[in-house]
Amino acid sequence: xxxxxxxFASARRFLPNLLVPIDLRDGEPTGPSLFAxxxxxxxxxxxxxxxxxxVMSDREIDAAVVARLGRAGADxxxxxxxxxxxxxxxxxxxxxxxxxxxxxxxxxxVLFPAGGAGMALGPSLAARIGAAFAGAADLEATDAxxxxxxxxxxxxxxxxxxxxxxxxxxDPVEIERPVIAILPAGVAAQQLGREEIxxxxxxxxxxxxxxxxxxASEPDDDAHIPLARVLxxxxxxxxxxxxxxxxxxxxxGVVVVDRDRSAAAIAAxxxxxxxAIGDVAWVAMGTPRGRLGAILFGDDAVAPPAVDVLWRVxxxxxxxxxxxEIGKALSAFASRGAS
Amino acid sequence: MNIxxxxxxxxxxxxxxxxxxxxxxxxxxxxxxxxxxxxxxxLGGTSMEAGSLRLAQAAGVDRVVRVAAxxxxxxxxxxxxxxxxxALRRIGAELVLTGVRSDDEGLGAAPAAIARHLGANYxxxxxxxxxxxxxxxxxxxxGGGRKRRLRVKLPAVLTIARGPAAxxxxxPRTGAAPxxxxxxxxxxxxxxxxxxxxxxxxxxxxxRGVETVTTVAALVAALxxx
Numbered sequence: 001x002x003x004x005x006x007x008f009a010s011a012r013r014f015l016p017n018l019l020v021p022i023d024l025r026d027g028e029p030t031g032p033s034l035f036a037x038x039x040x041x042x043x044x045x046x047x048x049x050x051x052x053x054x055v056m057s058d059r060e061i062d063a064a065v066v067a068r069l070g071r072a073g074a075d076x077x078x079x080x081x082x083x084x085x086x087x088x089x090x091x092x093x094x095x096x097x098x099x100x101x102x103x104x105x106x107x108x109x110v111l112f113p114a115g116g117a118g119m120a121l122g123p124s125l126a127a128r129i130g131a132a133f134a135g136a137a138d139l140e141a142t143d144a145x146x147x148x149x150x151x152x153x154x155x156x157x158x159x160x161x162x163x164x165x166x167x168x169x170x171d172p173v174e175i176e177r178p179v180i181a182i183l184p185a186g187v188a189a190q191q192l193g194r195e196e197i198x199x200x201x202x203x204x205x206x207x208x209x210x211x212x213x214x215x216a217s218e219p220d221d222d223a224h225i226p227l228a229r230v231l232x233x234x235x236x237x238x239x240x241x242x243x244x245x246x247x248x249x250x251x252x253g254v255v256v257v258d259r260d261r262s263a264a265a266i267a268a269x270x271x272x273x274x275x276a277i278g279d280v281a282w283v284a285m286g287t288p289r290g291r292l293g294a295i296l297f298g299d300d301a302v303a304p305p306a307v308d309v310l311w312r313v314x315x316x317x318x319x320x321x322x323x324x325e326i327g328k329a330l331s332a333f334a335s336r337g338a339s
Numbered sequence: 340m341n342i343x344x345x346x347x348x349x350x351x352x353x354x355x356x357x358x359x360x361x362x363x364x365x366x367x368x369x370x371x372x373x374x375x376x377x378x379x380x381x382l383g384g385t386s387m388e389a390g391s392l393r394l395a396q397a398a399g400v401d402r403v404v405r406v407a408a409x410x411x412x413x414x415x416x417x418x419x420x421x422x423x424x425x426a427l428r429r430i431g432a433e434l435v436l437t438g439v440r441s442d443d444e445g446l447g448a449a450p451a452a453i454a455r456h457l458g459a460n461y462x463x464x465x466x467x468x469x470x471x472x473x474x475x476x477x478x479x480x481x482g483g484g485r486k487r488r489l490r491v492k493l494p495a496v497l498t499i500a501r502g503p504a505a506x507x508x509x510x511p512r513t514g515a516a517p518x519x520x521x522x523x524x525x526x527x528x529x530x531x532x533x534x535x536x537x538x539x540x541x542x543x544x545x546x547r548g549v550e551t552v553t554t555v556a557a558l559v560a561a562l563x564x565x
Contacts, residue, residue, distance in 0.1 A: 026484075090482075091462070117482065119464060120463050123416075124461055127452040212490065214490075215488040215490055216488040217487045218486050219484065219486070220485055223485075263501065264464065264481070265481065267439050275562070291562045293559075295555070306547070308547060308550060308561075310551050333563060
């Protein structure tokens with residue numbers, strides 16, 4: 001039996017809207033947030049959709065931020081304003097505000113940026129509104145014929161199945177539900193839209209009943225990892241010198257991490273490109289459009305599943321010279337911009 | 340306190356008796372809490388998929404429970420969350436721990452569905468966990484560029500991103516390991532609304548080959564090719 005929730009049944013009348021919850025750091029949208037808006041804009045042209053950037057804050061939004069989101073491709077900003085909403089997102093504190101935004105503007109897709117509040121808020125929102133959820137997905141537009149809803153183009157999401165055994169294609173029109181997804185970190189185009197866009201404000205009251213309270217907060221040393229477009233994961237068995245020499249050549253936005261020390265941050269990442277060096281079987285949640293490279297030592301080392309590009313190096317070659325060579329090669333990523 | 344660790348059914352094959360890495364972290368955090376608590380391992384699946392429950396038994400949990408329901412492998416996270424929430428309510432769970440993205444498809448969405456059906460708090464990506472008092476836990480989680488210590492009222496569902504820094508040494512079990520209890524959810528009391536969301540998404544084969552290169556520059560160029 002298919003059960004369509006009352007919320008979504010009413011929502012279908014208002015398709016198609018693409019909602020992008022923005023991740024602000026020091027008052028500025030992150031690179032992956034701008035990329036997510038750009039991606040929304042890209043498919044919105046095909047689908048005839050409206051792109052809403054959702055900002056959650058405890059104060060009025062800065063005009064420069066609105067302009068930045070407009071340039072990235074947002075048609076409108078939806079500001080959820082309320083006490084405590086400037087803090088990092090939790091379902092208990094921010095979930096009701098996001099729910100209010102979704103009730104105001106019923107979505108076809110909700111697209112969280114990499115490194116944002118996707119894992120904190122996305123699954124809960126999907127559970128509440130009966131939506132599909134994709135923890136890491138690519139957004140694609142297609143002109144394939146199909147049973148389109150009125151005014152809705154064909155916008156689909158693709159994600160890996162478990163163990164990268166294949167792709168799962170999620171079409172919100174076909175499944176008759178919204179899809180909530182986390183997009184990979186990517187590079188935003190410089191200007192897709194206009195600076196002058198409207199800001200709609202939703203006044204959000206604090207959730208009733210304080211069930212989660214903050215005891216302490218400090219800067220997260222690994223905060224840059226989930227924002228990286230290119231993640232280089234290094235087997236700690238190769239030693240600290242390998243980490244240091246490889247990282248020394250990495251341009252901005254290419255992040256070199258210890259497979260074990262930063263395991264939690266890596267698990268929260270959705271990079272576009274992953275390079276695994278040494279014994280790094282599975283390091284991050286990538287997307288089908290993403291690329292996975294591996295540098296393995298010796299002929300017997302087992303390659304990660306679904307690796308795209310493989311370089312096998314003689315085990316005897318592992319050493320300072322090779323680490324520096326790898327570090328220098330990473331600088332090539334700088335030409336496209338990394339974050 | 341009643342602590343429950345939700346385990347996933349391992350995929351068939353050579354790793355059928357392995358505990359998923361993410362689940363192992365959740366189990367380690369639960370066992371590390373010590374104290375006078377009951378720790379239960381819970382699995383939704385068939386008797387053929389109970390390998391991870393046997394590993395939890397060996398690790399020292401007090402109780403092991405398998406939820407037997409029709410076609411859980413073919414259900415989406417909404418249905419799995421609802422089924423497990425029914426079982427968790429019967430067990431009387433106050434604190435529920437799961438792995439991050441621990442379901443077969445790597446979504447990490449079932450814990451949020453469980454929390455919704457239990458009316459529990461939900462916190463993703465917990466790295467440290469400590470019991471403060473009956474009904475309250477302290478956790479450390481990252482997000483929005485901050486690393487925060489939070490006080491969370493129970494009931495709560497937490498996804499665990501890191502194992503304990505110093506795993507506690509548990510004394511060897513005295514007596515037999517607990518038998519696997521089965522909660523059947525095919526009785527009329529447990530009305531499950533089966534939904535279809537993900538499962539209607541189409542499957543495509545992963546048809547990419549491996550490109551072998553002989554220099555690191557070629558590797559970088561091949562990865563960044565568009």
